[in-house]
Amino acid sequence: MKKIKGPAVFLAQFMDEVAPFNTLDGLCKWASNLGYKGIQIPTLDKSIIDIDIAANSQSYCDEFKGRINAYGLEITELSTHIQGQLVAVHPAHDIMFDVFVPTELKGKPKQRTAWAVDQMQKAGIVSRRLVLNTHATFSGSLLWPVMHPWPQQPKGLVEMGFKELADRWLPILNTFDENGVDVCYEVHPVEDIHDGDTFERFLEATGNHKRVNILYDPSHFVLQQLDYIKYIDHYHQFIKAFHVKDAEFNPTGKKGMFGGYNDWKNRAGRYRSPGDGQVDFKNVFSKLTEYGCDVWAVLEWECVVKSPEQGAREGVDFINRHIIETTTKKFDDFAGGADTNKKELRRILGI
Secondary structure (H helix, E strand, O other): OOOOEEEEEEOHHHOOOOOOOOOHHHHHHHHHHHOOOEEEEEOOOOOOOOHHHHOOOHHHHHHHHHHHHOOOOEEEEEEEHHHHHOOOEOHHHHHHHHHHOOHHHOOOHHHHHHHHHHHHHHHHHHHHHOOOOEEEEOOOEOOHHHOOOOOOOOOOHHHHHHHHHHHHHHHHHHHHHHOOOEEEEEOOOOOOOOOHHHHHHHHHHOOOOOOEEEEEOOHHHHHHOOOHHHHHHHHHHHEEEEEEOEEEEOOOOOOOOOHHHOOHHHOOEEEEOOOOOOOOHHHHHHHHHHOOOOOEEEEOOOOOOOOHHHHHHHHHHHHHHHOOOOOOOOOOHHHOOOOOOHHHHHHHHOO
């Protein structure tokens, strides 16, 4: 067994144009004052970290890490969720995902993919420079628009989709391997890796690449009505990152998992602050601890009711209450731990 590290917080949802959320130092001071011990850092905004510079400068990385450590914080992982998403984008999503790329790449899907791959490879190098061994990202998706098998999928379509996804990721995975860093894919809707079967398809398509791992977030499984506890039983050896985010699923006679095109507030499945939804976090933390998953418990705030400020404040205590101090002794050691010889064992059995 292994004690989960934390509490930590993913900064992406808290970044803003107003202080203290508009600078790295402001965010670090805010997180530290709340009691967080780690931060997961998004990498798209150059005002937080410039991946292009960091990939070529150890001194930049040392200074960056030192600024964060000065607030009593550790970097849990870098996040390239957006860049990972852009490694593979179906044409149906081109316009909507173009909002995340530099102006000169808009309307140029091939150049956008090349840029995303380059950003991902640089993130692998920067992770090593920052002495990190795990990385958080999305897989992107070529198949999501055909998730529901209507119209009928032509034979071989899914296999081709996963082969293409793997082909795009293999150079990235190899770069991460060269730098000793695991890639943890957040299992998430609108990604081709969105459950257990799809994770296995991708893993197989990459030739079981040893850097393919999982960022576990149970909230996404609540919305899919997937057993998020048994998921840990199946894939614990791959779980190397962990988002603490809650969710609820309350279907009605009018709407269910697909949501009826409603906004988040009016969907049957909604994200909530930890403790306000339906995730059994006591069991989640227990399972991850029992299996020895070496992870940080990282709060990801997404809630349709509670403010981010309150969610962040409450998240520290919530995570601290769920982290388990692992035992170093057996409760029944007093009752029969002495060494015995075979003769004694035979006497006990009456033989």
